[in-house]
Amino acid sequence: xxxxxxxxVELARALVVTAALLYIPSNIMPVMTMTIVGKxxxxxxxxxxxxxxxxxxxxxxxxxxxASFVVPFLKIAALGWILFLHGTPRLRERRNALxxxxxxVGSWSMIDIFLLAVLAAVGQLGSLAAVTAEPGAIFFCIVMxxxxxxxxxxxxxxxxETTTT
Amino acid sequence: xxxxxxxxxxGAKGDWIRCPNCDASCRERELSSGEELRCTRCGATVxxxxxxxxxQPALALSVAGLLALVLANSSPVxxxxxxxxxxxxxxxxxVRELIAQGYWPIAALVFFAGILxxxxxxxxxxxxxxxxxxxxxxxxxxxLIRLSEQMESWNLVPVYSIATVVSVVKLRMLGGVQWxxxxxxxxxxxVISLFVQQTFNxxxxxxxxxxxxxxx
Numbered sequence: 001x002x003x004x005x006x007x008x009v010e011l012a013r014a015l016v017v018t019a020a021l022l023y024i025p026s027n028i029m030p031v032m033t034m035t036i037v038g039k040x041x042x043x044x045x046x047x048x049x050x051x052x053x054x055x056x057x058x059x060x061x062x063x064x065x066x067a068s069f070v071v072p073f074l075k076i077a078a079l080g081w082i083l084f085l086h087g088t089p090r091l092r093e094r095r096n097a098l099x100x101x102x103x104x105v106g107s108w109s110m111i112d113i114f115l116l117a118v119l120a121a122v123g124q125l126g127s128l129a130a131v132t133a134e135p136g137a138i139f140f141c142i143v144m145x146x147x148x149x150x151x152x153x154x155x156x157x158x159x160x161e162t163t164t165t
Numbered sequence: 166x167x168x169x170x171x172x173x174x175x176g177a178k179g180d181w182i183r184c185p186n187c188d189a190s191c192r193e194r195e196l197s198s199g200e201e202l203r204c205t206r207c208g209a210t211v212x213x214x215x216x217x218x219x220x221q222p223a224l225a226l227s228v229a230g231l232l233a234l235v236l237a238n239s240s241p242v243x244x245x246x247x248x249x250x251x252x253x254x255x256x257x258x259x260v261r262e263l264i265a266q267g268y269w270p271i272a273a274l275v276f277f278a279g280i281l282x283x284x285x286x287x288x289x290x291x292x293x294x295x296x297x298x299x300x301x302x303x304x305x306x307x308x309l310i311r312l313s314e315q316m317e318s319w320n321l322v323p324v325y326s327i328a329t330v331v332s333v334v335k336l337r338m339l340g341g342v343q344w345x346x347x348x349x350x351x352x353x354x355x356v357i358s359l360f361v362q363q364t365f366n367x368x369x370x371x372x373x374x375x376x377x378x379x380x381x
Contacts, residue, residue: 036247036339052334060334063327096187096207103318110278110321114328117275119335120262121254122245122342129247129340133268141271152318160187160206 005158009086012154016079019146022139023076027069029136032116036129044136045069045112067111068140075109075147078102083154087161095159103151109144113137184211215369223365224294226357230287233354238280240347242329247340255347256280256325278321283358286316290365297373306379310370317362326355 003011030042043051045068052061079102082095116137123131181190186209193212196202202212241253256279263272289309296303329351336342 034339048335051338052331055338057334060331064331067327093208107278107318107321108324110274110324111328111331113271113275114279114321114325115332115335116271117259117263117279118243118254118329118332119259120266121256121259122243122252122332122336124262125245125247125250125252128250129245133263133266133271137268137271141274145274148318156186156207156209157188160189 003153005161008153008155008158009083012079012150013083015146015150015153016076016083019072019143019150020076020080022143022146023072026072026136026139026143029139030134031112031137031140032119032134033132034119034123034130035127035132038127042134045140048112048115064111064115067108071105071109072143072147075102075106075151076143079147079150079154082159083150086154086158092159096156099151099154099156099159102147106148106151109147113141113144182211184209213366213368215366215372218366218369220294220297220365220369220373223290223361224298226361226364227287227291227294230283230354230357230361231291233350233357234280234283234287237347237350237354240350241345242347242351243333243336244343244345245336245340246342251341253345256351278319279325282316282319283322283354286313286320286358287361289313289316290361293370294365297370297377300377302377302379306374310367313365314367320358322351322358323355326351 027045030044030047033040033042035041046065049061049065049069052058052064078098082099085091085095116131116133119131120133123129180193182193183189184191184204184207187204187207189204189206191202191204191211194202196212196214198214198216200214201210203209204211238256241255244251244253246252257276260272260276260280263269263275289312292303292309293306293313295301296306329348333342333344
């Protein structure tokens with residue numbers, strides 16, 4: 001199916017707005033609940049990072065913080081800025097370079113979803129250990145997919161177009 | 166950066182070709198070893214010197230990747246134990262558990278990015294590379310090239326391998342955790358995938374297809 005350029009821009013804008021709106025609930029709401037020997041603990045994205053940091057693992061905490069919190073935020077901000085300047089000749093080289101970076105590093109925010117899948121796979125030991133997904137994970141998925149699709153739909157060649165949409 | 170076949174098509178040297186990134190017209194020219202032609206507008210690489218490069222490394226690596234994918238999915242990755250009870254987990258176990266908990270969209274995403282996309286990516290690379298290496302006009306070659314381009318950014322096994330490491334660290338705080346046979350194949354698959362991306366040169370594929378008389 002061929003999508004015309006105007007539709008591409010509109011779709012990308014809609015996806016970035018969706019991601020921006022859901023970024024807040026995806027970070028406030030728990031993404032998973034861990035129950036270990038009767039102790040239940042709901043974990044948000046930042047809660048998981050803090051737990052790792054608190055356990056003396058600042059490097060791992062830093063990786064998860066960057067991939068799960070900073071990368072999605074920067075992706076939304078970068079795509080928002082690129083789309084805001086669409087149709088203008090301003091800073092095209094920078095927008096082009098930024099689009100390239102967003103496309104390359106964007107998928108690393110999937111780390112939290114894979115983490116949930118791995119923990120859910122081994123954490124099913126009845127009352128001793130249980131890992132369950134929470135609605136925050138759905139919001140997190142939507143944020144991530146919206147950003148990935150927006151970067152896919154808004155091709156770099158559109159940055160170099162001259163007509164305003 | 167995804168490149169389209171039409172943008173990479175070039176005829177005789179000196180023809181105008183399209184930049185795969187910004188669609189600007191660039192004049193094709195003969196390249197010497199190590200040289201590449203860059204777009205004057207956006208700076209993207211339009212042409213690279215391919216010389217005597219072949220797609221044999223891509224074929225070998227993609228077949229090895231498929232083997233690693235089978236082994237990574239047919240053996241447990243981790244075993245977690247608490248108070249004498251333990252549970253092993255395969256890649257698919259997480260998908261099944263998320264479906265059981267009612268989170269099928271997340272399960273679908275994990276299945277797609279962790280299993281299906283790597284399978285489609287490596288299969289399409291192996292198919293196209295073997296056609297180019299053995300000079301065989303296999304059916305639907307162009308479709309498979311497009312599939313490999315689309316699946317490249319969805320093959321998230323490298324991210325999955327890092328998530329596995331993080332989960333081990335997290336689980337060690339709660340109980341005993343042990344790496345299993347599948348873990349080394351997840352890691353191997355992640356490394357192989359990265360090498361496949363480096364060796365599967367789209368320009369080279371286009372050149373080989375043209376020399377075989379296939380119109381991309």
